[in-house]
């Protein structure tokens with residue numbers, strides 16, 4: 001490894017970073033992480049903290065998962081790569097598809113299409129949704145519906161269904177025919193409705209209205225996160241997803257759950273679909289599928305997709321990635337799935353999630369900077385910071401940065417995205433680790 005002076009000098013010079021500007025990277029050089037163990041990360045200066053971000057919502061089993069490391073090393077020795085494009089496949093990809101089919105059977109999903117990550121999985125689901133309708137002779141069903149505040153990755157299709165302006169505006173024009181429904185975001189919504197259940201009804205009414213306005217027979221699919229993640233952890237009322245499912249079914253619209261964050265246990269359930277008791281037609285997954293150890297994803301497919309595509313000579317899938325079903329990624333995913341089940345991570349995710357959520361609610365009583373606390377479903381928690389509780393004016397970036405930096409100096413890596421402080425640690429977090437995160441955040445609020 002180059003010495004630390006070299007790395008610090010070149011930190012923000014040669015590499016453009018996602019989700020920030022080159023100027024911001026130069027002025028606030030990113031922390032250089034050089035090591036990790038358990039749920040902790042260590043930076044170039046030897047400072048070790050609890051990773052409250054869990055990598056990027058993906059390192060669900062922590063950084064020291066030996067079975068995954070072993071499986072990857074063995075796979076590199078046996079078969080480091082072979083493609084799954086027409087005519088070939090590899091043994092581990094077959095086994096993984098089988099295991100995922102079992103794992104997602106309760107969600108009504110039996111088949112897998114492999115990708116290289118979350119944005120790829122979203123793109124795959126959107127494209128297969130259009131193809132599904134074409135195969136069934138409904139050529140006109142091409143539009144997509146999604147939620148405002150939703151995040152669906154950064155490919156052109158995903159960006160088009162994204163519901164946050166900062167991932168869209170600079171890249172317009174995006175895909176035509178994408179329409180956005182108000183999110184069930186209780187703290188701020190166009191209806192000024194503070195009751196989550198009533199708000200869920202208003203949002204589904206808006207969905208019904210949009211379908212009627214566009215014409216159901218022009219719409220291919222609705223895509224949504226079961227709990228909105230990057231948009232600031234927005235859990236809808238439990239009635240919301242089942243109502244969306246019913247509306248989609250009634251109108252012949254496919255339902256895609258974007259579970260790049262919520263699949264594999266993060267919400268305290270094995271999937272977001274299971275959390276809300278719905279059965280999507282497709283589920284986009286990635287991130288925790290390999291515990292972040294390999295870029296990999298899987299789109300899971302339900303009965304309607306199976307019926308339309310299988311046994312149909314016209315159903316050629318003109319889509320796929322060089323790394324679809326990559327054997328090292330598949331080996332990582334197989335070991336990860338087995339560990340995820342063995343550790344029964346949903347139990348700890350639920351318990352530690354409650355601890356963090358309640359801890360943040362307690363902080364809200366003490367610090368005016370906390371406008372809203374959202375969570376309560378596993379290890380997805382957000383604090384929305386405001387400069388004035390009465391007007392809900394979002395906190396300014398400088399204060400938010402002070403919270404993040406002070407938390408870090410006090411042993412807690414947290415993510416600040418706009419006014420939101422987001423906690424998405426590994427699902428193997430201990431009670432003491434969770435307390436370290438809460439103490440670190442509190443240190444930040446004291447000085448901000």
Ligand code: PMP
Pocket residue numbers: 117118119120122151152153154225229230258259260261286287
């Ligand atoms: N969908 C959701 C819900 C996500 O949270 C993300 C990533 N945060 C993506 C898609 C995109 O995944 P990736 O960054 O792996 O392309």
